[in-house]
Amino acid sequence: MKLNRAILIISFLVVGFTGCSSDNDTIKIAFIGPLTGGVSANGLGGRNSAELAVRLHNAKSTKNYEYELLSLDDECKPNIGVQVATKVAADGRVIAGVTHYCSAVAMGTVDVYHKFGLPVVIWGAVLPDITYSNDYKEVHRVNGTMINQNEVAADFMLDQGYKTWVVIHDTTDYGKGHNRYFSESLVAKGGTVIGTFGVSADQQDFNAELTKTKELNPDVIFFGGLAPTGVRLRSQMEKLGINAVFQGTSGIVSDAFIEGLGPLAEGVIAFREGAPLENLPGGENFLAQYNQHNFGEPPEAYGAFAFAATQLIIDAIEEVGPDRQAVTLALNATRDHDSVVGPISFDDHGQNAVALITRYVIQDDKWVVWENSEYAEGKRDL
Amino acid sequence: MTMDPWFIAQYLLNGIVLGVIYAMVAVGFTLFFGVLDVIKFSHGDVVMAGAFTALATYAGLEWIGISDSVFAIVVIAVIGILAMALLGALLSKLLILPLRNAPPLNTLLITLMFGLALRESVRLFYPNGSNPKPFPQLLPDAAMTIGNLELRLDSVLLIVLGLGAIVAVQLLIQRTRIGLAIRAVAQDPETARLMGINFERVVLTTFALGSALAALAGITNGLYYSEVNFGMGLLLGVIGFSAAVVGGLGSLYGAIIGGFLFAALQTIGAVWFSVPAYKDVFAFACIIALMAWKPTGLLAHKSAERV
Numbered sequence: 001m002k003l004n005r006a007i008l009i010i011s012f013l014v015v016g017f018t019g020c021s022s023d024n025d026t027i028k029i030a031f032i033g034p035l036t037g038g039v040s041a042n043g044l045g046g047r048n049s050a051e052l053a054v055r056l057h058n059a060k061s062t063k064n065y066e067y068e069l070l071s072l073d074d075e076c077k078p079n080i081g082v083q084v085a086t087k088v089a090a091d092g093r094v095i096a097g098v099t100h101y102c103s104a105v106a107m108g109t110v111d112v113y114h115k116f117g118l119p120v121v122i123w124g125a126v127l128p129d130i131t132y133s134n135d136y137k138e139v140h141r142v143n144g145t146m147i148n149q150n151e152v153a154a155d156f157m158l159d160q161g162y163k164t165w166v167v168i169h170d171t172t173d174y175g176k177g178h179n180r181y182f183s184e185s186l187v188a189k190g191g192t193v194i195g196t197f198g199v200s201a202d203q204q205d206f207n208a209e210l211t212k213t214k215e216l217n218p219d220v221i222f223f224g225g226l227a228p229t230g231v232r233l234r235s236q237m238e239k240l241g242i243n244a245v246f247q248g249t250s251g252i253v254s255d256a257f258i259e260g261l262g263p264l265a266e267g268v269i270a271f272r273e274g275a276p277l278e279n280l281p282g283g284e285n286f287l288a289q290y291n292q293h294n295f296g297e298p299p300e301a302y303g304a305f306a307f308a309a310t311q312l313i314i315d316a317i318e319e320v321g322p323d324r325q326a327v328t329l330a331l332n333a334t335r336d337h338d339s340v341v342g343p344i345s346f347d348d349h350g351q352n353a354v355a356l357i358t359r360y361v362i363q364d365d366k367w368v369v370w371e372n373s374e375y376a377e378g379k380r381d382l
Numbered sequence: 383m384t385m386d387p388w389f390i391a392q393y394l395l396n397g398i399v400l401g402v403i404y405a406m407v408a409v410g411f412t413l414f415f416g417v418l419d420v421i422k423f424s425h426g427d428v429v430m431a432g433a434f435t436a437l438a439t440y441a442g443l444e445w446i447g448i449s450d451s452v453f454a455i456v457v458i459a460v461i462g463i464l465a466m467a468l469l470g471a472l473l474s475k476l477l478i479l480p481l482r483n484a485p486p487l488n489t490l491l492i493t494l495m496f497g498l499a500l501r502e503s504v505r506l507f508y509p510n511g512s513n514p515k516p517f518p519q520l521l522p523d524a525a526m527t528i529g530n531l532e533l534r535l536d537s538v539l540l541i542v543l544g545l546g547a548i549v550a551v552q553l554l555i556q557r558t559r560i561g562l563a564i565r566a567v568a569q570d571p572e573t574a575r576l577m578g579i580n581f582e583r584v585v586l587t588t589f590a591l592g593s594a595l596a597a598l599a600g601i602t603n604g605l606y607y608s609e610v611n612f613g614m615g616l617l618l619g620v621i622g623f624s625a626a627v628v629g630g631l632g633s634l635y636g637a638i639i640g641g642f643l644f645a646a647l648q649t650i651g652a653v654w655f656s657v658p659a660y661k662d663v664f665a666f667a668c669i670i671a672l673m674a675w676k677p678t679g680l681l682a683h684k685s686a687e688r689v
Contacts, residue, residue, distance in 0.1 A: 036512035038611075075512075171659055198659045204607055204614070207396035208652030208661065214530065215389050228514050235608055240392070241525065241532035260516055260609075 026066040027322045029054065029313055030088040030097040031306070032081070032109075033124070035073035038228030041256035042101050045300030046123055047071050050098050052290055053310035064318050069310075070094060074105045076226070081105035082112060089116035095322045096120065096313045096331075098306055102226070103127035103174035113138045119316075119328040121309035124302035126250055126273070127177045131351040140331050140346055142312065142339070143305045144273030144354030147181050149250060152357040153271045154185035156370075157247060160382070162219040164192050166244070168209060168233060169224035170201040178224025178249050194218055201229055206236045214242050226251040231260035238264055245269065245382045253301040258365050265362045267375070267382045273354045274341055276369050277304055282340040301367075308339035388529035397649040398642075399537050399606055402544035405641030406599035407622025409548060409634060410592030416568040416632040417588045420478055420489045424497030425596055426619015428466055432597025433517070433610040434504050436462035440518050455520040463597045470593025471586040479585060497619070505612040514611040517604035540602050547598050551591060552634060564588055568632070624669050630679025639680060644669070 031050045034043035047069075054069045072088060074081035081100065088094050089112050097113070100106040101124035113120045114136040122130060122141035126149065131141050167183060169175035175198070183193050195216045197209045210233070213221060221237065221244045223230055230252040237246065248257075248270040258265045277283040277299075286307060290299050299307075312334065313327070320326040332350065336343045344352050359370035363380070374380045407429055414422045436458040443454050477496060481489050505511045521536035555561035566574040567584045575581050603618070604610045625644045629636025644665055651664030672680070 038514050040513055200659055202613070203659075204609070205396075205400065208393065208649055211389060211392045211396065212653065214392070215386070231514075232607065232609060239525075239532065239534060239537075241527055260514075 026068045027317060028068050028070050028091070028094045029310065029317075030094045030099070031069050031071045031310075032074050032084055032088065032097060032099040033071075033101045033306075034076035034105075035071065037075045037077075039076050039101065039226050039251075039254070039256075041227075041297065042124065042254050042300045042302055043073070043076075044297040045303040046098075046101060046306035048293075048295035048297060049286075049290065049299050049303035049307040050123075050310040052286075052293055052295075053307050053314065055293065056289065057311075057314050065322065067314060067317075074100065074102065074109075076102040076105060078105050078108040082108050085109035085112040086116075089113055089118040094118065095317055095324055096327050098123050098309045098313065100125045101302060103130060103177065104172040106130045107173050110134060110136055110139050117324050117328070119313075119324055119331055121312055121331065123306040123309040125174075127173055128181075129173070129177070131349040135349075137332060137350070138328050140334075140350035140352075142309045142341060142344055142352045143302065144357075145351070146177055146249065148354075149271045149273055149357055150178065150181040151185045152359070153182060153247070153249075154189050154191060156271075156359055157220060157269075158186070158189055158191055162191070162245065164194050164216075164218045165220045165222050165247075166195040166197070166213045166216055166218040167193055167222045167224065168197045168199060168206075168213070169222075170226070170229055171198040172201055174226070174251065175201070175224045178251075182222055182224065182249075199225075199229070201225065203229070204232060206233050207240065210236055210240050210242060213244075214240055218244050220245045220247050222247045223252070224249055227254050227257040227260070230257060234261055234264055234268065250301065253360060253367060255298055255300060255367075258362060258367070262365075265365065267380070268362045269370075269382070270360050270367075272301055272358050272360065273356070274305070274358065275356050276358050280304060280340055281338075281342060286340045304340050308341045308344065311339060312337060312344060386530055388531040391531045393649050393653060395531070395533070395537060397645045398541055400648065401642035401645035402541055402548075403599050403602055403606070403618070403641075404621055404625050404644050405548060405638045406544055406595050406602070407618055408625035408629065408637035408641045409551060410596050411623050411626035412629070412632055412634060412637040413551075413564075413588050413592040415626070416634075417564060418474075418478065418482070418585055420486065421493070421623070421631075422473075422478070422589075422592075423490060423494040423619065423623075424473070424500060425493075425592070425622060426615035426617075427497035427500040428469065428593050428596045428615070429600040429603070429618050429622075430610070430612060430615035431469065431500055431504065431600070432462045432466040432593075433600030433604045433614070434508060434515075434612075435465045435597070436601045436604065437515060437517060437610060438508070451518075451520040454518070458520075459598070459601055462601055463594045466597035466600075467590040467594040470589040470591075470596075473593075474585055474589035475582075478589070479582065497615070501612055501615065508612070511612055514609050517608050517610050519605070519608055521605055536605065540606055544598070544602055547595060548638060551595060554591070555634065560584070560587055624666070628669050628672050628679055630681040633679065633681040636679050636681035 031047050033046045034040050051069050054067045072084040097120040099120045103125040106125040119138045126146040128145040128147050169179040246268045250272040253270050253272045316327045316330040320330045334346045360367045361370050361373045361375050363373050370376050410425050439458040439461045477492050524535040526533045563579045563584045625640030626637045629640030647665035647668050648661045651661030
């Protein structure tokens with residue numbers, strides 16, 4: 001009797017569990033980005049955009065699978081990034097990941113993805129080494145690298161007639177990369193770097209560095225770092241009465257940068273890979289859908305890339321099924337895949353070729369494409 | 383290398399503002415140690431909490447539609463300072479006094495943990511608390527350019543305000559009855575008690591005073607950098623503590639000297655090295671050397687014999 005009861009209980013449990021798993025046909029995709037901390041605006045914009053891709057797919061009538069986005073916060077800190085990456089990679093139910101805005105974090109986590117065989121598509125980090133310093137088949141990137149960005153930046157600024165630069169960069173891999181690629185391009189094209197200062201990413205006081213900069217009296221201050229540090233630097237520049245042009249990188253292209261500075265943001269220059277959203281093939285449609293879904297935050301500069309990365313992964317899984325290895329192979333074979341950011345083709349290192357670099361200037365509290373700005377028309381001076 | 387004197391003046395001005403902020407934090411450490419021989423490691427986070435209280439008060443003022451900046455600055459400073467004074471008194475009453483007879487390590491640990499709890503609470507419960515918050519620019523932004531020196535009215539006001547606060551604390555301790563009681567307890571708690579001094583009241587007052595100064599340091603920091611964040615107390619706490627130790631824990635003047643010394647070392651470090659990121663390394667290395675040379679601090683406190 002007792003044995004029978006035990007068998008009954010066990011069979012109930014088994015039925016219960018299989019019942020659970022059978023209604024669980026949804027496939028998990030991880031999103032990792034900075035959801036808190038100084039650059040969280042970009043992380044949240046990316047997360048929402050990835051979520052939008054999932055929702056749009058789930059709403060389709062013909063589909064093989066349902067998807068669920070598992071969002072995790074890397075806080076833009078490499079140690080936290082490795083923790084959450086390990087958590088995701090070790091979770092067998094997660095088939096692929098849309099990962100990282102911060103280069104310093106991505107540099108730390110690519111090893112984890114490789115070790116666990118989790119295919120990922122980077123949606124925002126721009127350091128070339130993330131794809132090029134390894135042979136990891138699992139790692140792909142839809143956005144461009146900082147090399148092209150800095151070549152265009154050097155050309156553009158020299159064309160404007162500037163001659164001398166002081167470079168201030170944060171000492172993470174990201175800031176150091178910008179320093180290296182920008183300084184190299186600039187010097188090769190005839191510009192002069194008269195001072196280079198490395199600062200820590202969470203530093204608050206830049207008075208000493210900026211007073212030194214003031215002594216050097218450059219035409220332009222080049223800042224290689226992310227928005228929160230950029231906000232501090234720009235506002236302390238003003239307090240010391242420095243009139244140099246403030247030139248940033250893709251790391252400050254975010255609405256949060258303008259919000260943090262107010263009128264002081266006027267005339268700040270920055271560069272970003274990819275065409276502006278409104279010029280992209282599916283840009284307007286993306287924005288319309290995004291606004292329809294009432295996310296609390298704007299998609300920010302890299303939202304479209306996160307959206308494209310998520311769609312790319314979903315398309316791969318739809319095609320080959322929820323298997324990490326098969327998805328990795330399918331992603332590696334991506335050639336001229338239509339997306340909101342233009343056709344995506346991965347090279348041997350999983351890097352998408354994004355040839356176009358957009359030049360931005362802040363005009364009346366908005367990032368305006370240089371060619372459309374009053375600065376380009378000569379109505380305003382930097 | 384010859385240097386334009388106006389640039390030297392600029393470095394000096396930057397250094398003095400930093401020094402005032404550090405000194406205000408260091409004075410708190412030295413007060414607590416002087417009176418109760420405790421090291422309160424949550425002090426840096428009280429600095430941060432003071433700044434956030436002021437920020438929240440400003441948001442409240444904006445909400446009810448008050449935008450006069452002079453009125454706003456007075457209100458946010460008063461509320462921030464009072465709230466932290468209360469927090470300091472509560473902290474000493476609930477956490478520090480009950481542990482008075484326990485090993486000093488326990489007090490150190492419990493305040494360390496309280497600081498952590500305070501920091502994480504702000505991060506979790508303040509709206510959008512993990513992001514840096516812009517602090518309202520309430521001081522006039524007038525500036526004068528003399529040669530290469532950019533002399534800003536707000537920096538000058540902050541220096542005057544900070545130095546004024548430190549002098550006021552000094553006068554309070556040297557010239558008033560409660561100050562006399564604080565000094566008596568610092569010198570010999572048992573005898574002071576026998577003389578009829580209300581020991582607990584003196585301790586609560588001291589912690590309220592030190593924490594009020596911390597709140598002011600936090601608000602000064604916010605006004606100067608136009609930004610506050612939940613982690614700002616961490617480094618400020620360590621710097622304030624180092625300044626107090628190098629000046630001589632328990633000595634008020636020592637704390638002030640220590641604060642300005644640390645700011646000076648940071649500034650010198652930044653000017654000297656081509657990589658300014660080394661300035662903190664340089665400043666802390668100098669502090670280590672100073673402590674090896676004078677273990678009880680530059681101005682040794684009378685009670686150093688208790689070691």
